[in-house]
């Protein structure tokens with residue numbers, strides 16, 4: 321790799337073909353992009369979705385459970401399209417679990433990555449969304465603070481796609497950044513949560529694992545978990561283990577293992593004996609930089625052998641476990657966040673704040689894998705907090721919306737809103753807002769928020785009354 325100062329060459333101007341034209345274009349087919357496209361297409365608009373990979377689902381395909389459906393008081397606080405998606409996964413492919421309560425994560429919904437890819441694509445296709453895979457967003461076409469469309473790069477070369485409204489669901493705010501929307505990265509020092517290369521083991525006796533935690537005598541608990549009482553594991557056969565700090569420290573000391581994580585994190589899969597491991601950690605990676613991403617993939621992969629050695633030799637139930645696969649890509653927790661019409665803060669989350677322009681309700685705690693060390697910060701608010709529409713509306717560009725982990729929020733608030741049920745809920749709101757914008761011929765920032773909230777309720781979205789109860793039960797029954 322050259323360390324010399326960058327050289328530049330002039331790229332000649334050229335004409336590129338317009339390959340498609342839509343009412344609404346969604347960039348990125350992860351949890352937020354999927355629901356954004358479905359909502360935007362619900363009454364017949366022409367909707368396109370471009371995705372750089374060969375499948376939709378984003379991080380929902382890397383072995384993670386969906387967190388965020390259940391709130392801190394145990395009730396379900398994400399409904400609407402995300403719920404319909406999970407129900408269809410479960411009904412048609414046995415591809416999702418119930419929303420299972422968890423003392424640390426509030427709610428866990430296990431999903432099968434291959435089923436996610438299939439069902440999400442089926443739903444998009446049935447809704448008439450024009451999905452284009454292998455197509456990378458390469459630049460925004462902006463005139464007078466209006467985005468006219470995007471430039472894409474693919475095997476077909478460089479083409480333009482035009483749209484009346486664009487929804488940026490890239491996770492990295494790629495479109496917003498390219499369009500000149502101000503963005504931020506990381507905490508006050510610029511540190512971003514580290515990524516993880518997820519991997520999968522089979523042959524695990526998950527009952528032996530959970531019962532070893534549940535049945536250890538209280539006075540001599542060897543397999544201590546963080547925030548999750550041991551008794552929980554006696555009753556739940558699908559679970560996440562977080563902790564076992566002493567055990568891992570022992571393994572590191574005895575075997576000289578290099579594991580840059582303080583905590584053991586094991587997620588049961590839907591298939592018997594299968595678990596996903598969320599323990600590699602590559603500090604200092606910038607998910608918007610190809611060289612840094614490559615380094616992250618290399619380091620993440622190099623960490624796997626020591627983690628497997630630890631699990632197989634120290635953790636109950638792993639005696640016959642064997643490695644099967646890595647996730648299809650390095651999981652990126654944090655990159656850019658836009659500056660929008662409102663910036664959500666830690667104070668908003670911890671005060672369980674109500675907003676007049678709420679388009680979704682969330683409850684996942686602030687959960688920050690700290691950028692500079694091997695630990696994690698977790699803070700619960702005790703109930704739910706609203707996501708305001710204004711945090712999906714960027715500064716500067718009138719006809720652009722952003723949904724998913726890169727909305728307008730501080731590093732701390734992003735640590736809470738980043739989970740996938742919440743991202744799906746934001747996507748649904750952005751898609752519906754884009755639809756209202758196109759139908760009413762008004763910029764997304766100018767639409768009638770009450771109309772958006774009314775349509776959200778009609779479609780079964782969970783919103784709160786000022787007293788905290790669920791809003792619009794009659795509409796919900798009809799939806």
Ligand SMILES: Cc1cc2nc3c(=O)[nH]c(=O)nc-3n(C[C@H](O)[C@H](O)[C@H](O)COP(=O)(O)OP(=O)(O)OC[C@H]3O[C@@H](n4cnc5c(N)ncnc54)[C@H](O)[C@@H]3O)c2cc1C
Nearest residue numbers: 348350352372378379387457491516651652724725739740
């Ligand atoms: C290791 C790890 C563990 C996590 N654990 C959990 C968990 O247990 N449960 C949970 O709910 N959440 C978890 N999260 C958080 C959650 O996965 C993400 O915050 C969430 O998926 C973000 O959704 P999104 O739609 O914004 O982006 P993504 O899921 O990242 O989807 C973005 C999509 O856009 C596409 N894309 C990106 N750039 C371009 C481009 N330029 N052109 C075309 N397409 C593009 C990508 O290919 C991708 O499909 C975890 C995250 C990580 C990394």
